[in-house]
Amino acid sequence: MTIPGPGQPQSPDPYGQQPSGQEPYGGQPYTQGPSGHQPYEQPAGGPGSQNPGKTLGIVGLVLSILGCTALIGIVVSVIGLVKSRKAGLGNGLAWAGIIIGVLWLVIGGIGLATGVGGLMDKCSELGPGTHQVDGVTYTCP
Template sequence: MTTPVASAVNPGKTLGIVGLVLSIVSLQPFGIIVSIIGLVKSKKAGLGNGFALAGIIISVVGIIVVGIVIAVAVSAGVNLAAFCTEHGAGVFDNNGVTVTCGA
């Protein structure tokens, strides 16, 4: 008769899952921190943690995407402000795009 082998308890698994969920629901800064903590705890126990690794990857990608979106939005805002400063108040056509500049 064989005795079942007890599986090792992964101390970082729950943190890895929480970090992954946080990274998916657009809380990437928190997701990356929790995922890193979970991965470190798992590695100290000599175990892997795919959930934590996925949380780290998704968080990093999300942070990069948010950074790009912010950069594009700021650039567009600066260009719009420069256009309105140059042309003054009114409604203008700028290469097929209607631009309304306030007073």
């Protein structure tokens, strides 16, 4: 190997390495995926990003499943879903919390309406006052 003098062009690196600070392949950085064949794509939100609404989605789902806290679960799930959407991410757990909470509210509403309807029928049958029937106390207006 000869050392070029002043004004002479330098020969490329004999070992085939890129000069420091330059990207190979025409200035485009090259990344390989896990298989070594496909380019690696970053998930939405950038590398290392986390879903800001994931925890709220989980909490909302648990509250919705409990039934008696379904309304609170729906609210928490909606907040989690909104936070996830602002970050450009999905949140299936928040959706599940919303759906299950709404189902519990519908079932609870039907149960409440049925119970009130049954009580109204029993009171119309018994009349006003307090009544004991089969160990159950009914207080009718």
